[in-house]
Amino acid sequence: MRLLQSDDQRDLASAVRAFLAETSPIGRVREIAESDAGHDPRVWERMAGELGLAGLAIPEEHGGSGAGRGELAAVLEELGAALTPSPLLGAVIAADLLLASGDSAAAKDLLPGIAAGTTLAVGVLPVPGDPEITASGGTLTGVAPRVPHGLDADLIIVPAGGELYAVRGADAARTALTTLDLTRPQARVEFAATPARHVGTADVDRALDLASVALAAEQLGGLRRCLDAIVEYAKLRVQFGRYVGSFQGVKHRLADMHCVLEQAEAVVRYATWAADEDPGELPVAAALAQSYLGRAYFRVARDHLLLHGGIGFTWEHDAHLYYKRAKTDELLLGAPRRHRERLAAHLDLLP
Amino acid sequence: MTELDDYTGRARAWLDGATADLPADPDLAAARAFMARLYDAGYSGITWPAAYGGQGLSAAEERAFQQASRDHPLPVGVFGIGLGMCGPTLLSIGTEEQKLRYVRPLLRGEEIWCQMFSEPGAGSDVASLQTRAVRREDGTWVINGQKVWTSVARQADYGLLIARTDPDVPKHQGITMFIVDLHHPGVTVRPLRDMTGESHFNEIFFDDVEVAPDHVVGEVNGGWSAAVTTLLHERVSIGMGGTRTERPASFAALSRTARERGLLADPAVRERLLDLYLQERPFDLLNAKLSQEVKAGVQPGARGSVVKLLLAELTLDSADIAGEILGPDAVAHGEGGGKIAGALAWGPGMALGGGTNEIMRNIIGDRVLGLPREPAVDRGVPFRELKVGTQAKEAGK
Numbered sequence: 001m002r003l004l005q006s007d008d009q010r011d012l013a014s015a016v017r018a019f020l021a022e023t024s025p026i027g028r029v030r031e032i033a034e035s036d037a038g039h040d041p042r043v044w045e046r047m048a049g050e051l052g053l054a055g056l057a058i059p060e061e062h063g064g065s066g067a068g069r070g071e072l073a074a075v076l077e078e079l080g081a082a083l084t085p086s087p088l089l090g091a092v093i094a095a096d097l098l099l100a101s102g103d104s105a106a107a108k109d110l111l112p113g114i115a116a117g118t119t120l121a122v123g124v125l126p127v128p129g130d131p132e133i134t135a136s137g138g139t140l141t142g143v144a145p146r147v148p149h150g151l152d153a154d155l156i157i158v159p160a161g162g163e164l165y166a167v168r169g170a171d172a173a174r175t176a177l178t179t180l181d182l183t184r185p186q187a188r189v190e191f192a193a194t195p196a197r198h199v200g201t202a203d204v205d206r207a208l209d210l211a212s213v214a215l216a217a218e219q220l221g222g223l224r225r226c227l228d229a230i231v232e233y234a235k236l237r238v239q240f241g242r243y244v245g246s247f248q249g250v251k252h253r254l255a256d257m258h259c260v261l262e263q264a265e266a267v268v269r270y271a272t273w274a275a276d277e278d279p280g281e282l283p284v285a286a287a288l289a290q291s292y293l294g295r296a297y298f299r300v301a302r303d304h305l306l307l308h309g310g311i312g313f314t315w316e317h318d319a320h321l322y323y324k325r326a327k328t329d330e331l332l333l334g335a336p337r338r339h340r341e342r343l344a345a346h347l348d349l350l351p
Numbered sequence: 352m353t354e355l356d357d358y359t360g361r362a363r364a365w366l367d368g369a370t371a372d373l374p375a376d377p378d379l380a381a382a383r384a385f386m387a388r389l390y391d392a393g394y395s396g397i398t399w400p401a402a403y404g405g406q407g408l409s410a411a412e413e414r415a416f417q418q419a420s421r422d423h424p425l426p427v428g429v430f431g432i433g434l435g436m437c438g439p440t441l442l443s444i445g446t447e448e449q450k451l452r453y454v455r456p457l458l459r460g461e462e463i464w465c466q467m468f469s470e471p472g473a474g475s476d477v478a479s480l481q482t483r484a485v486r487r488e489d490g491t492w493v494i495n496g497q498k499v500w501t502s503v504a505r506q507a508d509y510g511l512l513i514a515r516t517d518p519d520v521p522k523h524q525g526i527t528m529f530i531v532d533l534h535h536p537g538v539t540v541r542p543l544r545d546m547t548g549e550s551h552f553n554e555i556f557f558d559d560v561e562v563a564p565d566h567v568v569g570e571v572n573g574g575w576s577a578a579v580t581t582l583l584h585e586r587v588s589i590g591m592g593g594t595r596t597e598r599p600a601s602f603a604a605l606s607r608t609a610r611e612r613g614l615l616a617d618p619a620v621r622e623r624l625l626d627l628y629l630q631e632r633p634f635d636l637l638n639a640k641l642s643q644e645v646k647a648g649v650q651p652g653a654r655g656s657v658v659k660l661l662l663a664e665l666t667l668d669s670a671d672i673a674g675e676i677l678g679p680d681a682v683a684h685g686e687g688g689g690k691i692a693g694a695l696a697w698g699p700g701m702a703l704g705g706g707t708n709e710i711m712r713n714i715i716g717d718r719v720l721g722l723p724r725e726p727a728v729d730r731g732v733p734f735r736e737l738k739v740g741t742q743a744k745e746a747g748k
Contacts, residue, residue, distance in 0.1 A: 235723060248713070248725065255719075259660060267632075292629055344624075347625075350615070
């Protein structure tokens with residue numbers, strides 16, 4: 001079990017960090033968030049083209065670079081830290097669903113565009129309680145109630161009745177949702193006898209495991225950025241004639257948040273390692289990653305907002321952006337109880 | 352097969368042989384005899400410099416041996432303070448003569464070490480200690496005072512002690528570290544019965560105990576930084592040692608019990624077990640990660656306080672959760688039971704020994720996160736003018 005990043009992974013992370021600092025600073029994030037655009041197409045184009053991020057975890061035979069989940073996690077940590085409105089996570093889910101489908105013809109047709117970033121694909125992972133989508137005669141009917149970047153997508157990869165389908169985004173009826181987190185837009189996507197290409201079987205469990213690990217990496221990046229921000233502030237802000245970080249009431253909470261960060265990082269490294277190296281261990285590692293990171297990021301984001309005091313409640317301050325992203329991420333793949341239930345099953349705790 | 356695999360294989364074979372004839376409950380003589388065998392076989396001080404009796408190998412071999420010994424409970428507990436704290440302190444700041452004289456016998460279990468820092472009036476605020484060391488004209492130091500919470504003092508031959516050597520400067524600046532011979536007639540060791548009902552710790556009284564000048568460790572009046580070095584080793588040693596043995600209230604043990612008792616149908620039981628797993632597993636993974644960092648040459652430093660704090664919380668919380676699983680059986684038991692009651696009674700010790708949870712949080716805040724320190728009312732004030740320990744009582748008279 002390897003729990004340390006490689007030098008290459010660290011180099012990749014710093015390249016992405018530098019790229020995002022240049023192209024997607026927080027002011028630009030806010031502009032995109034408050035506009036109708038779900039993401040910045042120029043940033044996406046450069047991310048996919050110059051940096052090759054869209055195809056990072058896609059095998060070389062399908063136009064990607066065939067890197068591991070560890071490389072992908074390094075990238076997603078940076079996107080999570082920068083709050084970049086980016087369709088990358090959805091594209092990763094789409095590619096993972098396609099790769100697990102066993103349909104090599106569809107993979108050959110669809111993956112090169114996804115890897116190049118020229119086809120913006122999103123994968124749909126239903127949450128328990130979502131309405132059924134049914135397939136009939138080359139069409140789909142039903143509703144995917146919340147699809148991140150669903151409005152931007154050229155291609156929607158969607159499971160229905162245990163099989164997998166690919167639908168052109170433009171063929172579905174899409175309505176933008178009002179989201180708590182403006183940096184991660186979502187859409188209701190409705191299929192009404194919408195033409196759909198059948199793409200083998202839907203291995204939703206594997207795609208959910210991989211998505212759980214990928215999302216956990218984003219959450220780790222956000223968590224670390226929140227802690228950095230509030231530690232920095234606690235060193236500058238003076239009240240009662242003292243830096244607020246010198247009060248034990250503040251210092252001890254920051255220390256506890258740091259303990260959470262240390263453990264969150266270990267969990268993400270472990271889950272990423274399992275995704276790359278140990279398929280047998282992936283399910284429990286993935287369920288652990290979401291059960292731990294979801295709560296961890298939200299609590300750290302919440303406390304980092306609260307410890308800023310009143311300024312943290314203002315629109316102009318960035319704290320609320322992280323708070324909202326953290327809550328959204330915690331629920332993105334299902335409520336915490338879903339991940340805990342999966343974890344309980346893998347730990348043989350179910351009666 | 353790599354060289355490391357060879358090493359692990361040899362270690363395992365040696366351990367199988369060496370532990371086969373160990374008595375079930377080894378006494379001190381048996382523990383010493385085992386330590387000597389361990390040393391002679393090359394498994395004590397694996398990463399310590401060969402010049403002082405170590406093996407001069409890398410952390411990889413150390414880890415390989417730890418892993419190989421995981422299934423063999425070794426009777427080395429009594430040597431833990433020496434191996435985990437005193438030895439590393441001597442290696443990092445001791446004189447050449449001290450290293451040559453003391454390290455090899457320490458590694459071979461011929462001499463047992465303890466550490467004497469805390470005092471009745473100096474708990475979290477160790478630097479306010481009142482034990483005095485006064486230099487006679489011939490250079491010999493004479494020590495008077497009292498220490499407390501000293502592990503293995505009854506077995507120990509030597510100990511690292513910090514004492515006040517200059518009361519006229521601020522408290523951190525007038526402390527010196529000494530090597531003290533516990534067999535000196537002026538040393539009185541009294542067991543301290545703790546809340547478990549046993550005596551894990553001792554009080555030590557010093558009555559005109561003489562220490563030769565070459566037994567100063569580090570600089571005269573530079574003992575505080577020496578002590579900080581020792582305490583860093585202590586926290587790493589406690590926190591990272593927490594994964595080596597199976598905890599009685601571990602997730603594995605409690606989920607086994609819950610299954611045997613047919614309790615897993617109860618969602619409240621499953622939730623508590625999941626809570627425990629989500630506390631225990633990330634802690635174990637962090638420990639594994641820190642070990643890999645050490646192997647890669649990154650020392651944990653003050654981050655030892657992170658694992659010390661997390662282990663303390665895990666120890667307390669897991670014993671608490673055990674109550675939910677076992678019900679009244681957790682606190683009332685017949686012959687052969689009592690592991691959970693023992694864990695409940697031991698838990699607070701884990702959260703107090705080696706620094707309280709609050710002190711760990713201060714250290715993480717100050718030294719890991721670099722937060723501004725708490726304004727100290729005693730900063731810059733000569734020790735003599737402070738209200739500390741019995742000095743406060745005298746001042747209040």
